[in-house]
Amino acid sequence: MNFNFLSPVSDLVLAHNELLSPQALGRKIKIHSEQNGIPDLEGVNVAILGVLENRNDVDYIGEEFQLNEIRKSFYSLFPGSWNTMVADLGDIEKGESVEDTYFALKEATGILVKKKIIPLIIGGSQDLTYANYRAYDALIPMVNVVNVDAQFNLGDSTKPIKNNSFVGKIILDKPYNLFNYANIGYQTYFNSQEEIDLMDSLYFELYRLGEVSKDITIVEPAMRDAHIVSIDLNAVKGSEVSVRQRFSPNGLDGKEICAIARYAGISNKVSSFGIYEYKPSKDDEMTAMLVAQMLWYFVEGVNYRVKDDDFSGDSSYQKFTTLTEDHELVFYKSNKTGRWWIEIPFLSEVNNKLKKHTLLPCMHQDYLDACNNKVPERWYKAYRKNSV
Known part of the structure; x- marks a missing residue:
């Protein structure tokens, strides 16, 4: 080498x-x-x-x-x-x-x-x-x-x-x-x-x-x-x-x-x-x-790295769906580590950088906020960036 x-x-x-x-x-x-x-x-x-x-x-x-x-x-x-x-x-x-x-x-x-x-x-x-x-x-x-x-x-x-x-x-x-x-x-x-x-x-x-x-x-x-x-x-x-x-x-x-x-x-x-x-x-x-x-x-x-971001097997995570005024938000929680992700939807009409649903790391607090009709800021920025 x-x-x-x-x-x-x-x-x-x-x-x-x-x-x-x-x-x-x-x-x-x-x-x-x-x-x-x-x-x-x-x-x-x-x-x-x-x-x-x-x-x-x-x-x-x-x-x-x-x-x-x-x-x-x-x-x-x-x-x-x-x-x-x-x-x-x-x-x-x-x-x-x-x-x-x-x-x-x-x-x-x-x-x-x-x-x-x-x-x-x-x-x-x-x-x-x-x-x-x-x-x-x-x-x-x-x-x-x-x-x-x-x-x-x-x-x-x-x-x-x-x-x-x-x-x-x-x-x-x-x-x-x-x-x-x-x-x-x-x-x-x-x-x-x-x-x-x-x-x-x-x-x-x-x-x-x-x-x-x-x-x-x-x-x-x-x-x-x-x-x-x-x-x-x-x-x-x-x-x-x-x-x-x-x-x-x-x-x-x-x-x-x-x-x-x-x-x-x-x-x-x-x-x-x-x-x-x-x-x-x-x-x-x-x-x-x-x-x-x-x-x-x-x-x-x-x-201490743990491979917890592979959501192919149903047993490895829990899925939660919440509704805010303008968006349906989908959250995933790893059963291994308890870490949370939120789904960024793929906008088919936009020539965006993501070609599939992408999961954005987030916190449990973001899920609690979404349950109270508050859209997490990280999700909003990622969503907007894909719409640009």
């Missing part, structure tokens, strides 16, 4: 790893080392992929960075009772140009996803999400993206891509493969009203920080429907991270961001997961350990 653009995990990290308890994660995972080369990926479920690219950061001033502290923190944690095999494939170094780095990330993601291995991308600037998204051009026809971020990063899509404009590129660049986009944890004062209105007019899903902090479970259905999850560390509040990493006094706390990572892991659809905007500094045990714990919770989630 051609991964010759990957550089091995540094000897410094490997030496540190040797001193850890034999039960620690670092002693149980497969690691790309100078000495042994790229590990055999047989049986691997999740692969860590560092990307040392930050040149499209709007604040880039030539600084280099590395991921050694994150690796040391992650290796030092203890695994749960997992059957999930993790590999650390090392790093994609900066290419001659940023496009070269994008190409390498796209190739690596494509190879791993085809092999049913989930890439865990730890990156510099978040525009790398665009390269991650483009890997799916050759994989599946329509892609759902979830971005955990304080800002929308729409930017001006006519200008070259930056870490504050990559979402605009994902929406507007051909081939158009984006089906649904959800932002989790946005903070209103960081986004212009025009951008918020644009997101609404495209029927994308927006979850404000306040809503998420009030009830973290509202993000689970969006995660269950996502193929790509991208997390900007700037969505985390300043008190949880090191001085250089601080962005805003408000944001998700450590517990919330780890819960979000676990929801992403548990989702049967999520096939790539990225954490971006890491800025190491001398006092940086905090951020490195937080990223390590997010990775841990993601792998924990993957370990």
Whole structure:
């Protein structure tokens, strides 16, 4: 397998790893080392992929960075009772140009996803999400993206891509493969009203920080429907991270961001997961350990995946039909997990993206709302999007 653009995990990290308890994660995972080369990926479920690219950061001033502290923190944690095999494939170094780095990330993601291995991308600037998204051009026809971020990063899509404009590129660049986009944890004062209105007019899903902090479970259905999850560390509040990493006094706390990572892991659809905007500094045990714990919770989630979205056998689910003023809504509840879905009808007269009834993940609360004549917002947006 051609991964010759990957550089091995540094000897410094490997030496540190040797001193850890034999039960620690670092002693149980497969690691790309100078000495042994790229590990055999047989049986691997999740692969860590560092990307040392930050040149499209709007604040880039030539600084280099590395991921050694994150690796040391992650290796030092203890695994749960997992059957999930993790590999650390090392790093994609900066290419001659940023496009070269994008190409390498796209190739690596494509190879791993085809092999049913989930890439865990730890990156510099978040525009790398665009390269991650483009890997799916050759994989599946329509892609759902979830971005955990304080800002929308729409930017001006006519200008070259930056870490504050990559979402605009994902929406507007051909081939158009984006089906649904959800932002989790946005903070209103960081986004212009025009951008918020644009997101609404495209029927994308927006979850404000306040809503998420009030009830973290509202993000689970969006995660269950996502193929790509991208997390900007700037969505985390300043008190949880090191001085250089601080962005805003408000944001998700450590517990919330780890819960979000676990929801992403548990989702049967999520096939790539990225954490971006890491800025190491001398006092940086905090951020490195937080990223390590997010990775841990993601792998924990993957370990507990349950195939509960196959509704072919009648015994696997219960079906509920409700009537609101304008619509008949059909809900499904999995007997295995108790998770809920709602049916989006196929509109035959419209040349829509869905060619059959599609099931949209939802919450029990959506069913209760529908019983009280209230149409769930996620259903309404998906229904409208298919009518466009």
